[in-house]
Amino acid sequence: MPLIFRDDAYARSCPATVTAVDERGIRLDSTVFYPTGGGQPGDTGVLRRPGGDIAIADTIKGAAADEVIHVPAPGAPLPAVGETVTAEIDWERRYRLMRMHTCLHLLCAVVPGAVTGGQISDGKARLDFDVPGATLDKDEITAKLNALVAADHAVTPRWITDAELAERPELVRTMTVKPPAGQGRVRLLDIGGIDLQPCGGTHVRHTGEIGAVAVAKIENKGKQNRRVNIVFTG
C-alpha cells in the first residue's frame, strides 16, 4: 500500500478506500498516517466520510511489511470495507513530532557514543547514549543544537540497498533499533553532512523549522548510559 508519509511527510490528508476492519482497527489502501515506530508515536486524526467522521486515536504497524492499522477512538463508528474516506492527520501534533524527531538527529551529531534508546513525545524527546567516561555539558549541547537549527541545513531522505548498508556499518548509530533490512533497500536520512543514518520516521525539510530547543536535563541511567532530554523553548 502507498505510505504517503514516507515520500511526503507534509501531506496532511489523502483519499483512501477501506480494505479491512477488525478488532485491531482499520486498514486503508493508502495513508498519510505514520504508525508507531523508531521512537516516534503513531499519528492521530480522523477518517472523514459522509456517514460520520471516525476519530483515530493511534496508528500502529500490522504484522505484514508496510501494513498500517488505524486505531479508532473508543466509541467511534466503524466503516464498511469498500467505503471511501479522506484520511486526515492531526497536523499540528504531527508537525511538532517531525520537528522534535529531526532535532534528535542533530543531537546524534552533537553527542558522541552509541544510541542505546530513545523516545519522542509531543513537545519533548530523549535519547540515551553510551558515553564511556565522558561528562556531558547541558549548556554546551543546547548551544550546539541551536547553532545547527539556525544554520538551516537541508534534510534529505534517500534510499540505499541492503548491500550498501552492510558495507557501511558505521551508519547505524542505534544499538537497540536495527534498520529494517530484508526488503532490498533501506531509507537513509541525510542532514547536509552532519548526520547520516537509516531512519523511517518523518522529518522537516530544513533544520530551521525545528525552532529553538534546549537540553532540559541529563540523567545518569546506569554506569555509562546518559539520557539527554530535549524540549522546545520557542
Ligand SMILES: [Zn+2]
Ligand atoms: Zn529520523
